[in-house]
Amino acid sequence: MIVNKIGFSAEKYIEEQSKHILERIDSGESERLYLEFGGKLVHDKHAMRVLPGFDENAKIKLLQKMSDHAEIIICIYAGDITTNKTRQDFGITYDLEVLRLIDTFRKYDLAINSVVVTRYEEQPAVDMFINKLNRRDIRTYKHKVTKGYPTDVDLIVSEEGYGANPYIEVTKPLVVVTGPGGGSGKLATCLSQLYHDYRLGAKVRYAKFETFPIWNLPLKHPVNVAYEAATADLKDVNMIDSFHLEAYGEKAVNYNRDLEVFPIVKRIIEKITGEESEYQSPTDMGVNRAGFGITEDEVCREAAKQEIIRRYFIAECNYKKGKIEGDALERCKLLMDEIGVKPSDRAVVQPARDYAEKKRNCDKRYENVVVMAIEMPDGSFVTGRSSRRMVASAAAILNAIKNLAGIGDDMPLIPYTALQAIQYLRTDILNQDRSSLNCEEILSALTISATTNPAAQMAMQKLLLLKGCRVHCTAILSDKDEQVLNSLGLDVTCDPEYVTTNLYFG
Missing domain, CATH: 1.10.287 (Helix Hairpins)
Structure with a gap:
């Protein structure tokens, strides 16, 4: 296994991508470029995992350099609000992810134009979300399903089609259109804006900021296959871009949704502009220089x-x-x-399973034991098991930082009386069913202990060294524990088993 090696140059990527975006903005006589952002604009942890060395915030840092000329539109599909679709990396729903994105963009001094709810159907949950934004002075727009889409281009490019959408008032030469995830309606929003701008006499253009699949890597390169795995619920499939091959005699990788929609998008753009499209393939539409950043x-x-x-x-x-x-x-x-x-090729999986099996075989009391294993920076493994005192993930974290600090297993970091007091609060005052302390409670207790216990203070300082470590648990984590582990930067997986047979699992 390759551990802690860098295979990607973030600096080269930003340089390449910036240059090609500026070329798109400056070329031609257009007043404005609508740039659709495929993938995550900020905290792109998928890219960081598959391209070691990739800066998860590279894209937003790139935009920060253009902040004087850019504004952002955030799209969210109404159906993702009603189904509580979740962003896996952070364990939060897409509607909350929109709020988090707005806060993040503001930190980078990027102007938020508005939020667009796409394919809106007057759902009560969606209306509540819109009200929440409006009352915090965030402009919102509702775009319903476009009449005629995808086959009737004449109807799509008409007052009944894109014309039925309210125009989003924009002022800057670069309009970034992003969303919390795939299928958010970014493309439709861009094309709707193109329609309205041309009706108003403005000449504008569309392009797409892409990361995956990487067009100049082989179709079955693991990096491209990992994109298919990440979008399995969207049924994305990588394919050779037949339009690019025919136009240029060059193989390029794209994915099914872009390939299927390209002829329609090309016809729509030509209908809106009254000119032949500048793009001969969906790969042409994209600005994707990630492949040039791969060094190993x-x-x-x-x-x-x-x-x-x-x-x-x-x-x-x-x-x-x-x-x-x-x-x-x-x-x-x-x-x-x-x-x-x-x-089992994920090395941290078997140590967790083996230790759980060992405990179950040695004593019936451990029949329902849960074990978490952590692959340490040096390639060794540390485990922790569930007990009446704490959950497996909390035990594993404590054992890992003790290991990094060179503290023996027999030295407690948190006084037993402190653990008892928190358990009393949990069960006797807050009336919670389970007495085992979760990760957040254990880390809070460790923080307090560190004020008087030098060993606890030394161990706590090692928490940062766990960032990027792979972790596996033999049961599904609670949402709260998963969020804490994600916040620590741990790469977490679980076996698909519940800790308890209770249906409510908080």
Whole structure:
């Protein structure tokens, strides 16, 4: 296994991507460029995992350099609000992710133009979300399903089609259109704006900021296959861009949705502008220089294989929770088989399972034991098990930082009396059913202990060294524990088993 190696140059990527975006803005006589952002604009942890060395905030740092000339429109599909679709990296729903994105963009001094709710159908939950934004002085727009889409271009490009959408008032030469995830309606929003701008006499253009799939890597390169695994619920499939091959005699990788929609998008743009499209292929539409940032191909291949396994575990748990259908899980399994890896190739999985099995075999009291294993920076493994005192993830974290600090197993970091007091609060005052302390409670207790215990203080300082470590638990984590582990920067997977048979699992 390749550990802690860099395979990607963030600096070269930003330089390349910036240059090509500026070329799109400056070329031609257009007054404005609508730039659709595919993937995550900020905190792109998927890219960071499959391209070791990638800066998860590279894209927003790039935009920050253009902040005087840019404003942002955030799109969210109404259906993702009603189904409580979740961003896996942070464990928060897409509507909350929109709020988080707004706060993040403001920190980078980027102007937020508005939020657009796409395919709006007057759902009460969606109206509540819109009211929340409006009352915080965030402009919102409602775009309903476009009449005639996707086949009737004459109806689409008419007052009944895009014309039925309210025009989003924009003022800057670069309008970034982004969203919390795939299927948010970014493309439709861009084309709707093109329609309105041309009606107002403004000459504008459209382009797409892409990261995955990487067009100049082979179709079955693990980095591209990892993109398919990440979008299995959207049924994205990578394909050779036949339009690009025909136009230029050059192979390029794109994905099914872009390829399927390209002829329609091309016709729509030509209908709006009254001119022949500048694009001959969906690859032409994209600004994607990620492939030129790869410095060590083998490092990226190995990282991508690990991501494919990770996505399989996530799909197993999401299927158990009822969040995805069986075909998405099966798709992840097929991609894992296709690339020649299996769940146990994630090295941290077997130590967790083995220790759990050992405890169950040695004593019936441990029949329902849960174990978490952490792969340490030096490649060794540390485990922690569930007990009446704390959950497995909390025990594993304490054991890991003790290991890093060179503190023996027999030295307690938190006084037993403190743990008892928190358990009393949990069960006797807050009337919670489970007495085992979660990660947040244990870390809070550790912080307090560190004020008087030098060993606890030394161990607590090692928490930062766990960032990027792979973790596996033999049962599904609570949402709260998963969020804490994600905040620590741990790369977490779980077996698709619940800790308890209780249906409410908080």
